Amino acid sequence: MERQEIEAFLTLAEELHFGRTAERLGLAQGRVSQIIKKVERTIGAPLFERTSRRVTLTPIGRQLRDGLLPGHRQIQRAVAEARVAARGLTGTLRAGYSAPWCAEILIAAADLLHVRNPAAQVQVTEVQLYDPLGPLRAGALDLQLTELPIDEPDVTVGPVVFSAPRALIVPVGHPFAERASVSLEDYAAEPMITVGGGAVPAYWHEHHYPSATPSGRAVPRGPVATYWHEILPLVSSGKGVSPTCLWAAPYFAHPGIVHVPLDDAPPIEYGILWPTARDTPAVRAFADLIRQAAARRTDHSSGQ
Structure with a gap:
């Protein structure tokens, strides 16, 4: 099986929905169906039972999923760890926050980083609103998650990470x-x-x-x-x-x-800031993890 076939099969085995699988993979739904049919021909048996209302795994489909999943996850971890190392995310990053919900996102991003690169550490520190840029400018922080707007010549502002009422x-x-x-x-x-x-x-x-x-x-x-x-x-x-x-x-x-x-x-908009003079691959890599953690947090909180 080729990589695309494995990813299509495992994604459909998780989603049990061709439309959502196609969206996750960035493919047309018809293309996903073609790939799955090819995999089934390779295996020599149906892997999914399809009706107009639902998609379920067959016993052979479950067996294939359980056999492929551990190895696929190991490959994903290895690739992610290599990418993190290539971006220079080692040692300790110092991240600041202005509100406890920002702190929770930073901690969640630090957890994501630790899974991908156990050698990297993140130190999370509160930033007081009366001096919102002082620690960043003094070199005490590498980046921070805080309320916008910030428009300073020596500070780089990433895109809005999330907003709140x-x-x-x-x-x-x-x-x-x-x-x-x-x-x-x-x-x-x-x-x-x-x-x-x-x-x-x-x-x-x-x-x-x-x-x-x-x-x-x-x-x-x-x-x-x-x-x-x-x-x-x-x-x-x-x-x-x-x-x-x-x-x-x-x-x-x-x-x-x-x-x-x-x-x-x-709404109040929150963004990631870092000193323009200390714009490093490590900072940008961790900023990406912050955006991932924020997306998960705001999705979970959308009902509040």
Whole structure:
């Protein structure tokens, strides 16, 4: 059996659906059928039972699948490990994150890397929002996964990895807390508590903590926090409200606050950053693994 025949057979044995198999392999559905028929002629027996409603493996098909699968997986691992080694992914990579859901994606990407190259390690470190690019520029990090936009001449920004809905943190008992959602125009109703610091790019701050609503109404300013965690007690104490990612709700449960979805705000986009001067094959290879891990995470979370 040729490689394409083995891959087509094993993929169909997993999917049990010609359309999905064709999509995964990047082939026409008719081509998949031709390949499977050729394999069946080579074996000398049907490998699949086909009806108008379902596809199932025959006993001989199951026997062939069980015999081929371990060797095929071993070949895939060997090829993946060789590719990782060729890209220079050895030693320790230092990856930063700005939110716990970003950390989970980095850890999942590190697990993928470890499977493919046990000699490579990833050190995951939190980056504070008041200085979002400081560790990267200081050489303490090789790359990071964080909120966009970032537009700096010395920083390379990869494509958007995932996006997440926005919410507004309000005190329990506030009129907004009883609503199913709020709008960007509601920003003008209460002081906005923000994260500040001299190192925060002005355009980033305006994007996440706007000074005016879409209609041009001024957004009153409340206290400025140095660390994001300081915002929660300020909100619960009635000092104002603060925008955030809706995914923060289960991670940062705090007595006295409610996360209310924003119904008209664009999602928060997250991307991978690295210093342009330290653009290496290892960084780009790990960035690819981050995108893979993010796709799995967001697919799993699509229902929330």
